[in-house]
Amino acid sequence: MKIPPLDIGDIHVPFPLIQGGMGVRVSLARLAAAVTNEGGIGTIASVGLGDIEKSKTDFDNVSRDALVYEIRRAKSLTDGPIAVNIMGVLSNARDLVQTSVREGIKLIVSGASLPLKLPEMVDDATVKLLPIVSSGRAADLILRTWDKRYARTADAVILEGPLAGGHLGFSFEQLRQPEKFSLEVLLPEVLAAVKPFEKKYGRKIPVIAGGGVFTGADIARLLQAGAAGAQMATRFVCTEECEVAPEFKQAYLDAKEDDIVLIQSPVGLPGRAIHNQFLRSIENDTADRLSCPYRCLTTCNIAEARYCIAKALSSAYQGDMEKGLVFCGQNACRLNKIVTVKELIAELRTELEAY
Ligand SMILES: Cc1cc2nc3c(=O)[nH]c(=O)nc-3n(C[C@H](O)[C@H](O)[C@H](O)COP(=O)(O)O)c2cc1C
Structure with missing residues (x-):
């Protein structure tokens, strides 16, 4: 297959791939910039940045400063487009959107709840807005709401599968x-x-599909089915540029199919993770009890949540598997080595061309 570029308005992406945002410091500046430098779009995830202890007393400022730091670091590593992923359920979502725009970010990706109010957070019409959806119904609802309330439409839609x-x-x-x-x-x-x-609106709204995309042939099949590009995240964890602790990457390399489980997250949504010591401690009710001074998520039910998800994901980032929740996609069990982003995208490119 001849590789088609992905065009999101005036943003030209030579390789039609977005690296999906991975929260709590899994996709930081170094990974995002490396993907952009290989012709795709890299994404900084804005949730869970900054020192978690300092966040307890100054959540908004700590998150904002840490996001500014990551955006500036990414810009020092690439001249190409970088996206910022902002979960709609964050209590400071509006601030993170506006901070990203102020720092010159041109692509805002938002999911984990329907981002119905995203356009009102962004005055600059040149900033591209990419909602994440899991159904045609959600896409329709978002686009109808944006049209009616803001006379604006999405610049691309990301479909995230199960x-x-x-x-x-x-x-x-x-x-x-x-x-x-x-x-x-x-x-x-x-x-x-x-x-x-x-x-x-007289323009193309590219649909980018992801969730379990593993090979160039997977991307090719999506392109043939009408997608304008693919989003991939799990494979990027096992790259040198991903800044999680080695234990986090090792958990991916060791994972067998049966180790990958669905959990009920305190965010109020199902999540996918690797079954480990931490999840066993939750099942056995021996994990630390939740204490939360800062309410980072609007949907977190503190009375019922068994643990602080921000803390558990942060422990995983640091390599503490006794206290760490390791999020992953279903295909994490297929990973068997650490590669560079350059090697991974070259492999995908070869497979896509051979399709
Ligand atoms: C460790 C991890 C963390 C993630 N964190 C976020 C997040 O903060 N926000 C979000 O919208 N999606 C998040 N995702 C979803 C990815 O952006 C991506 O859409 C999805 O995982 C693609 O499927 P794949 O991992 O099979 O390639 C995360 C995925 C992983 C593996």
Whole structure:
């Protein structure tokens, strides 16, 4: 297959791949810049940045300063486009969006709840807004709301399927029926949902699909089915440029299919993670009890949450597997070595061209 570029308005992406945002310091500046330098788009995840202890007394300022630091670091490593991923359920989402724009970020990606108010947070019409959806219905609702309230549409839509890592936009019930909610089934729905808005706004709204994409052939199949590009995250954890502790990457390399489980996250959504000592301590009720002074998530039910997810993900980033929650996509069990971003994208490119 001849590799088609991905164009998001005036942003030209030679290799049609977005590295998905991975929160709590899994996708930082170094990884994001490396992906952009190889012709894709790298993404800094804005959730869980900065010192968690300092956050307890000054959450908004610590998060904002840490995001500014990552954006400036990325810009010192690449001249190309970098995206920032901002989870809609964050209590400081608006501040993080506005900080990103102030720092010159041109692509804002937002999911984990429907980002219905995203356009009102961004005055600058040249900033690209990319909502993440898990169904045609969600895409339709977001685009209809944006059209009606803000006379604005999405610059691209990211479809995240049920095999993705981190928080998932599906119920447990839906996740038990993979054939009904596969990317192959969902992609035509989302393509149909964007169509009326492409017509109304007279421009293409590229749909980028991800969740379990592992090879160049997987990307090729999505492109043939009408996607304009793919989003991948899990494979980027096992790259040299990903800045998590070696124990985090080793957990991916050691994971077998049965070790990858679905959990109920305190965020209020299902999530996918590697079953480890930490999850056993939750099951056995021996984990530290939750104490939360700063309310980073609007949806976290403190009365019922068994643990602080920000703290558990941060422990994993630091390599503490007794206290760490290791988020991953379903295909983490297929990883068997650490490579550079350059090697990974060269492999995908070769496979895509050979398809
Ligand atoms: C460790 C990890 C953390 C993630 N964190 C976030 C996040 O903070 N925000 C978000 O929108 N998606 C998050 N995701 C989802 C990814 O951005 C991506 O869409 C998805 O994992 C793609 O599927 P793949 O991992 O199979 O390639 C995360 C995924 C992983 C593996």
